[in-house]
Amino acid sequence: MAFADPFDVLFRFQKALDEQLDSDWLENATSGIGAFPSINVFQRGSDFVAIIELPGVSKDGIGLEVRGNTIRISGKKTVDYGGKVSMHRRERIAGNFDRTINLPVRLDPDRITADYRDGILALSLPRAESDKPKAIKIN
């Protein structure tokens, strides 16, 4: 039995992410790539998970609102080293953000949960019961 090389697994995962880059999943909704922060959406069973990278933004700095199938993430990323520094290199960006994303599925807003850890915000987005496919019994 061959064991999967962990880097192979990572490579295949990265390829899978590439394949869904700016995919059609959002359909013709107004939402799309380009606004900060960048969002990845995954399916887990019949539910969805959104993962957003927000390094160095404290949990209290993030506002999250959900309405219908719309999610709004806002906040402020601060980068401040104090006054007496001389910069060698500056690549981190800072500022305000406010992004709205419309998902093409109906969510159950009361069961949405959010976790922020190590700079990653993970949203668990359960699908509304009414949106799930139902098996119909044929008489």
Add this chain to the structure above:
Amino acid sequence: MAPAQELEVQQKRELENREESTIPARIFLPNTDIFETEDALTVVMEMPGVNREHLDVTVEDDVLSVASRIDFTKYANLQPVYTEYNVGHYRRSFNLAPNSFDEHRISAEMKDGVLTLTLPKAERVKPRRIPLK
């Protein structure tokens, strides 16, 4: 004070020269700020998804190297349907001014995916102000 500006998306940059690596996976360069005070050089790197246990910081031959791994097992049952960014491990190195830092006193702090490394300057290289006549 300048008005707060709206943040723009930053695309992740990949590590380019990986000839010595047999790893097919993509590795990313963390966005880094470096600044200096009278007493120390501070290196701040953004590596979301990384915690202390998966972090490796070394200084050898005046080169500071940072390598970190994300835990992608938490993506195990997730199928991507819409993506805007890719994920992977991080790696970056910087050449330091020779013999300027006391390697044993380097401190590292990791919080919310941001690594702050403080390299205290060795006594003899603290800056001397040059008087202007």
